[in-house]
Amino acid sequence: MVITKPDFDVAIIGGGPAGASMGAYLAKVGVSCVVFERELFPRPHVGESLVPSSTRVFRDLDFLPQMEAAKFPHKFGAVWTTDDKKTPYVHDLEGLAPDCNVDIRFEERQQIGVDKTYTYHVDRGKFDLMLLQHANKLGAAVYDGVKVASVDFGPKEPIVRFTMGSQEMSVSCKMVVDASGRNTFLGNQLKLKVQDQVFDQYAIHSWFDGYDRKAFAKRDTNLDYIYIHFLPISNTWIWQIPITDTVTSLGVVTQKKNFARSRADREKFFWESVGTRPMIEETLRKSNRIRPFKDEGDYSYAMKQLCGDRWVMVGDAGRFVDPIFSTGVSIALNSSRFAHKDILGALETNDFSRPSFSTFENTLKLGTKNWYEFITVYYRLNVLFTYFINDKRYRLDVLKLLQGDVYDDAAPPVLEKMKKMVADVEENEKHPWHKLLGDLTSNAFRPTM
Numbered sequence: 523m524v525i526t527k528p529d530f531d532v533a534i535i536g537g538g539p540a541g542a543s544m545g546a547y548l549a550k551v552g553v554s555c556v557v558f559e560r561e562l563f564p565r566p567h568v569g570e571s572l573v574p575s576s577t578r579v580f581r582d583l584d585f586l587p588q589m590e591a592a593k594f595p596h597k598f599g600a601v602w603t604t605d606d607k608k609t610p611y612v613h614d615l616e617g618l619a620p621d622c623n624v625d626i627r628f629e630e631r632q633q634i635g636v637d638k639t640y641t642y643h644v645d646r647g648k649f650d651l652m653l654l655q656h657a658n659k660l661g662a663a664v665y666d667g668v669k670v671a672s673v674d675f676g677p678k679e680p681i682v683r684f685t686m687g688s689q690e691m692s693v694s695c696k697m698v699v700d701a702s703g704r705n706t707f708l709g710n711q712l713k714l715k716v717q718d719q720v721f722d723q724y725a726i727h728s729w730f731d732g733y734d735r736k737a738f739a740k741r742d743t744n745l746d747y748i749y750i751h752f753l754p755i756s757n758t759w760i761w762q763i764p765i766t767d768t769v770t771s772l773g774v775v776t777q778k779k780n781f782a783r784s785r786a787d788r789e790k791f792f793w794e795s796v797g798t799r800p801m802i803e804e805t806l807r808k809s810n811r812i813r814p815f816k817d818e819g820d821y822s823y824a825m826k827q828l829c830g831d832r833w834v835m836v837g838d839a840g841r842f843v844d845p846i847f848s849t850g851v852s853i854a855l856n857s858s859r860f861a862h863k864d865i866l867g868a869l870e871t872n873d874f875s876r877p878s879f880s881t882f883e884n885t886l887k888l889g890t891k892n893w894y895e896f897i898t899v900y901y902r903l904n905v906l907f908t909y910f911i912n913d914k915r916y917r918l919d920v921l922k923l924l925q926g927d928v929y930d931d932a933a934p935p936v937l938e939k940m941k942k943m944v945a946d947v948e949e950n951e952k953h954p955w956h957k958l959l960g961d962l963t964s965n966a967f968r969p970t971m
């Protein structure tokens with residue numbers, strides 16, 4: 523009898539941070555794997571500011587020297603700003619600075635396995651290409667410009683089907699990793715996607731040359747932080763992310779109901795939104811936009827399951843939460859960090875059934891639940907975040923979440939405390955913060971999938 527071997531042990535769909543890091547983790551220990559990427563890199567991509575937990579992955583993959591050589595701006599911390607004249611905050615609350623600005627610096631809290639006091643802001647075209655090339659150098663096959671059309675999960679090994687030129691082709695493998703981002707390839711094929719009922723955010727963004735970052739930095743050390751500027755429109759904010767010494771990425775995030783339908787109206791919306799913070803508008807008008815505006819819509823969702831017999835989902839392919847804390851790339855990288863261990867176990871035992879990937883699934887669900895609840899508290903009662911950051915008792919615990927260390931605690935005490943305070947404020951109409959409650963409801967605290 524002839525025993526045929528599958529073409530690859532693992533086939534990975536998507537070559538973004540999740541897929542490339544998965545390819546690198548597996549190839550590094552000699553697993554035969556292939557990454558399919560439908561685009562030809564470099565290509566632009568949203569999601570440019572990282573959090574420090576990404577460093578663990580770069581270190582595992584011996585990728586830190588490349589990150590340094592690329593001279594990406596170092597990100598030492600984050601600042602949140604509001605316009606104290608317009609934003610409906612209470613200014614004389616204990617613990618709040620008069621202008622309601624808060625900042626954090628990552629070096630304030632030591633992280634196990636992260637020996638740097640900073641992380642990076644990245645040009646995703648360049649970063650994604652570098653990481654995919656790194657996976658390739660470690661031994662992962664990369665088929666770029668190749669879009670996967672379907673996966674057949676028959677009784678035997680999965681068959682991945684794609685078209686090259688006019689030819690229909692396929693490869694067989696022992697298992698499939700879906701890293702297809704918000705395209706959610708397997709989620710669609712297997713009908714597992716559940717749209718988020720609370721967060722239906724939209725964004726419009728571009729790059730600007732000559733935007734004077736000094737206009738907002740209160741200290742020189744804050745110059746290359748990420749800035750989150752709150753606008754006096756409900757649940758609407760702007761990101762300001764350094765890309766190079768002179769180029770800055772700016773994007774407006776808002777709820778679907780505020781977002782204009784047509785492209786022309788969206789650009790108008792961008793400028794009108796920015797105009798609600800005159801200092802930002804003034805600074806921005808003096809700079810040059812160097813990319814077309816790009817919009818992103820309809821982006822929060824979960825999947826009913828993150829793994830099944832002979833498949834696993836990593837990164838955005840499995841879950842997307844609002845990007846207010848710059849979480850996406852870190853979740854993508856760390857999901858591959860966790861999942862690759864279960865995949866190695868499955869290859870070892872030749873057992874590719876769903877339970878083989880349950881450690882990964884449980885860890886990731888716990889981490890994204892914590893992110894999600896933190897984000898929900900933030901939108902529901904914005905002032906609470908400022909209050910906790912400024913309170914010495916909680917500052918480092920909040921910082922832990924902001925650093926991306928969310929996978930080791932089922933119920934971080936600081937999050938429990940925040941949720942309790944939100945509930946108290948909701949119940950007590952006389953509470954001075956009651957009128958500050960946002961319009962995203964706290965039913966988001968229901969158990970997540």
Ligand SMILES: Cc1cc2nc3c(=O)[nH]c(=O)nc-3n(C[C@H](O)[C@H](O)[C@H](O)COP(=O)(O)OP(=O)(O)OC[C@H]3O[C@@H](n4cnc5c(N)ncnc54)[C@H](O)[C@@H]3O)c2cc1C
Nearest residue numbers: 536538539540560569571670703725837838845848850851
């Ligand atoms: C408005 C907005 C702002 C954001 N800001 C941040 C931020 O500041 N920081 C942060 O960390 N994250 C941010 N994110 C999130 C971040 O963009 C993502 O979480 C991150 O890119 C996820 O990486 P990934 O590898 O899972 O997916 P992706 O980076 O999207 O990669 C998926 C890849 O799969 C490929 N692909 C898809 N389908 C197929 C197919 N059928 N065949 C072959 N290839 C396929 C795609 O071409 C793509 O290259 C933001 C997201 C949004 C929407």
